[in-house]
Amino acid sequence: MTQPPPAARFRTRLRRIFLIIPLIAPAWVAWPAAAQDDERPRWYNDTYDEKTFLIYGVPFSDYVAMGFECTPGAQVVKLYLSAENSGARPNETLPIRLQAGGRHIQFSATGLENQDSGGADFHADLPLDDTLRHMLGAGGDLDITIKGHTEHYPLAGVAGPAATLLAACDAPKPADGSAQ
Structure with a gap:
């Protein structure tokens, strides 16, 4: 051949x-x-002990812009919020407004020192009500205003992780009373 x-x-x-x-x-x-x-912030879940978290940040990194925490049977959702761009200072008590889907939640919180940035972080207990449920399922952006500065967090991709958080909140409290 x-x-x-x-x-x-x-x-x-x-x-x-x-x-x-x-x-x-x-x-x-x-x-x-x-x-x-993989390096862009997005919504995802994490769990620790009996707590379920809905987090906006970069998975497997140190970047977390905000997080919602829930335990089974909870009537409140704990909010953790980094406010580096707001000009807020530690120990400063400020009004904070969350808005999405045509609804809003307003509360006051005192800034805690963020050891990494030197700015302020805020923690708050939010009622687990129809307003919060609606906001976590809304489209568009979650707008958070602190000290006149508004940050926009896209809600694209939040539906699945938010459903996981809300299912954890709605789960019955363990019989031994270990969830707080």
Whole structure:
């Protein structure tokens, strides 16, 4: 059996390469975007002891912008909020407004020192009511205003993690009373 000349073999290999490129190019182009998406803040859940968290931040990193915490049978949801861009200071008590889906929650909280940024973090207990449930299921943005500064947190992707948080809140309190 005779082999085709080198030029013909080269053209055949080149055609095969050009046939394969459309198959692998989408994965090659999408790979950097997928890696970048891993570094973008998003909504996700975490659990610790009997607590379930709904977190907006970057999973497996130190970046957490806010978190909601619930224990089984809870009547309140604990809110943890980093307010680095608001100008708020530790020990300063300020009104805070959460708004989404045409509803809002307003409360006051005292800033706690954020050891990493030097700014203030806020903690608050929010009633587990229809307003909070609606806001966590709304589209658009969750807007949080502190000291005249509003941060916008996109609610895209929150539905599944919010449902997990609310299911944990709605679960019956353990019979031994260990959840607080």
